[in-house]
Amino acid sequence: MSRWLLLAGMLLQSPVFAATYPERAVTLIEPLATRVEFGKSLAASAPKFLNQPVQIETRFGESGAVGAAAVRNARPDGYTLLLGRPASQFIRPAMAPETPYRWNDFTVLGVLEIDPLICAVKAESPYQTARDLLDAIRKNPGSLKYASVGVTTITHLGVQYMLHLAGARRDAAVGVHFENGQQAVQALLNDKVQFVCTVGGVIEPIKAGQLRGLFSTAPGRLPALPQLPNASEAGLRDMGRIVGWTALFGPRGLPADVVKRWRDVLSKVSRDPEWLASNERFGGLPAIRTMSDPEQFMRDQFALYDQLITTLDLAR
Known part of the structure; x- marks a missing residue:
């Protein structure tokens, strides 16, 4: 090989001539079945600006730990x-x-949306306010049940914290x-x-008159439910700390570019108007x-949940 061919090969391998990321499709791992449609909305919007396809791959299980572990172990490219x-x-x-990763084993790329917790009862329920509900729970511990999507989700942790704030025992309301x-x-x-107490899924039933919203953990009134008081207005100010969110993460050590x-x-x-419309549709x-x-948001969230789980004695 001549000197010129060798030099040309070296130049092509140098950073100046390196291919620009991304060269191919990017895969988004969706770890929760309840959020697939939200993931699809990002996969539809991002390629307009990324100039490469974005595809969704589902990895469900263990409150999202299966999918998160897959990304934790992926190449940081x-x-x-x-x-x-x-x-x-x-x-x-x-x-x-036993979860095979910790919160700081990832690179956070951005917080996409925040979806406040909304606590609701059936429209025919005798409980008109959060105070009514909590009074009933305190007077008759163990008689009322609440629905959640698992003990390691905010739909459970949020209720546990609400009971704590109300001075009730952890088992004063029964989780299903x-x-x-x-x-x-x-x-x-x-x-x-x-x-x-859940995110998003009660908005339409509340609008339809099937459910009665008691409060949300939004910082103000929700645009989709302007009549619904927030936690501060309902006398549960600290419940405003409990919100859902979706963020985009990569493995730790992602290149700066x-x-x-x-x-x-x-x-x-x-x-993007389509992205904004999808947020409104999902209640975020x-x-x-x-x-x-x-990054600071994630550090604050870690401190919050670490404190709550310790305070509520929920670690196993």
Whole structure:
């Protein structure tokens, strides 16, 4: 090989001539069955600005831990990313020590949306307010049931914290756990439980008059339910700390150019009308443009859930 051919080969391998990320499709791991449609909305919007396809791969199980572990163990090249939730990133690792990762085993690319918890009863329920419900729970411990989608999710942890704030025992209300949020809401509609605290899935039944919302954990009033008081207005100010969210993560050690590219893409996604419409449809509050420091948000969330799980003695 001549000197010139050797030099040309070296130049082509240098950073100046390196291919720009991404060169091929990016896979988003969706670890929770309840969030697949939300993941699809990001997979539809992001390619407009990424210039490569984005595909969804489902890895369900163990409150999101199966999917999160797959991304934790993936190559840190930006081609396998995670749509993480509080359950997968904080609650499950804190409550189940055998979980094969910890919260800081990931690179956070951005917080996509925040979806407040909404506590609701059936429309015919005698409980008009959160105070009515909590009074009944205190007076008759163990007589009322609530629906959740598992002990390592905010649908369970949120109720446990509400009971703690009300001065009631952990078992003063009985949890009935379902595979997904739709089943949990249906259990309330079918009188199998007396209340539920969940994200998004109760909005339409409340609008339709089937359920009565008691409060949300939004910082203000929800645009979709402007008549619904928030936790502070309902006398449960600290419940405002408990919110759901979806964030985009990669394995720890993602290259800086990959992180920069995705943050630029997400900034553009945040102004995409189709993306904004999907947030409204799923009951979430868009967070990309308002989240100036996603790493600090995650550190704060870790501290919150670590404190709550310790305070409520929920670790096993």
